[in-house]
Amino acid sequence: MEKEVVYVVSDSVGETAEFVVKAVATQFNGGSVDIRRNSYVEDAEDIEDVIVLASQNNKSVIAYTIVVSHLKEYLDRRAAEEGILAVDLLNPLMNAFEQKFHKEPNHQPGLMRKLDEEYFRKIEAIEFAVKYDDGRDPRGIIRSDIVLIGVSRTSKTPLSMYLAHKRYKVANVPLVPEVTPPDELFKVSRNKCIGLIISPDKLNEIRKERLRALGLTAQANYASFERILEELDYAEKIMKRVGCPVINVSNKAVEETASLILDLLKSGRRIT
Incomplete structure (x- = not known):
């Protein structure tokens, strides 16, 4: 039969x-x-x-x-x-x-499979950005496509998430005078590391607003000009040591900065 x-x-x-x-x-x-x-x-x-x-x-x-x-x-x-x-x-x-x-x-x-692969690459990148946000695990620096460094409130996390949605694995590292940067930061290619700087006035304004949102006094050391200048000076020294391109995010939207980052990665230029 x-x-x-x-x-x-x-x-x-x-x-x-x-x-x-x-x-x-x-x-x-x-x-x-x-x-x-x-x-x-x-x-x-x-x-x-x-x-x-x-x-x-x-x-x-x-x-x-x-x-x-x-x-x-x-x-x-x-x-x-x-x-x-x-x-x-x-x-x-x-x-x-x-x-x-x-x-x-x-x-x-094969278009359906291509769409599935693109989707899962995006999810993987988003999970990566969350896992290696704010310097939580320096091992992510080596594994990343892009490393963002800068002082607090320079849009490192929003940028990481935005770039993750474009399927880039991004790690970000805060630069704080009291904390020695991880060794991995000085081992990665300078071409995939991006320094983020901001004007003292703009950073002061952002940090005061952040403190108010948390219900704290705007006079805290976190938002003081003296502290901000100290952090920015320290960050600049680290960026020079790394030798990475630097972007001033003072008056830029996340989308604009992300576009500049991607342009930098493709061209290898330096921009401020």
């Missing part, structure tokens, strides 16, 4: 087609059908191999997700010639999209 077989054919991985076939198969006595996946078909020869196999079994079906037009046409023609039932799982919906939305499909295989 011939076994019921569904040949899943795809010009990509074929996961979508296999999932659909399994969902349908469960509606027929628990889905005992034999599913055989044929992934990454690239030419007529690949399709011909499946046609030969399917033609040898009267209880076989071909279910396919092929978006490359000439491959789809070839499979349809050969299946018809051999009397094989071939089911296109994508084309009916693609046609509906074309008619209703007035758009043309790309006819490019």
Whole structure:
């Protein structure tokens, strides 16, 4: 007795087609059908191999997700010639999209997987930025794509998160006179390290606002000009020692600074 077989054919991985076939198969006595996946078909020869196999079994079906037009046409023609039932799982919906939305499909295989990979790269970068925020673990400096250094309130964390959404792994390190910078900071390539500076007046304004938001007195040492000048002077010395490019963030939005950072990484220029 011939076994019921569904040949899943795809010009990509074929996961979508296999999932659909399994969902349908469960509606027929628990889905005992034999599913055989044929992934990454690239030419007529690949399709011909499946046609030969399917033609040898009267209880076989071909279910396919092929978006490359000439491959789809070839499979349809050969299946018809051999009397094989071939089911296109994508084309009916693609046609509906074309008619209703007035758009043309790309006819490019693997786009779904590419989107998935991009998504997971972004999630990985965001998790990295959280884990290595504010100098929590110096090991992140070596593993990062970008290292941001600067005194407190120079937008290191917002910048890290913004760049993470663009799939860059970012670590940031606060520069504080009382805390020796981690050794890793002086071992990484200066091209991926960015120093962030800010004017004393602007930093004073930001820190006072921060203290007010926390319900603390604006006269605290954290916002005093003397302390700010001390921190900025210390930060400048560290940045010179690292030899990294420096960006003045005084009057820049996060998006603007991020754009400058990416330009720096690509060109290797220095900017202030």
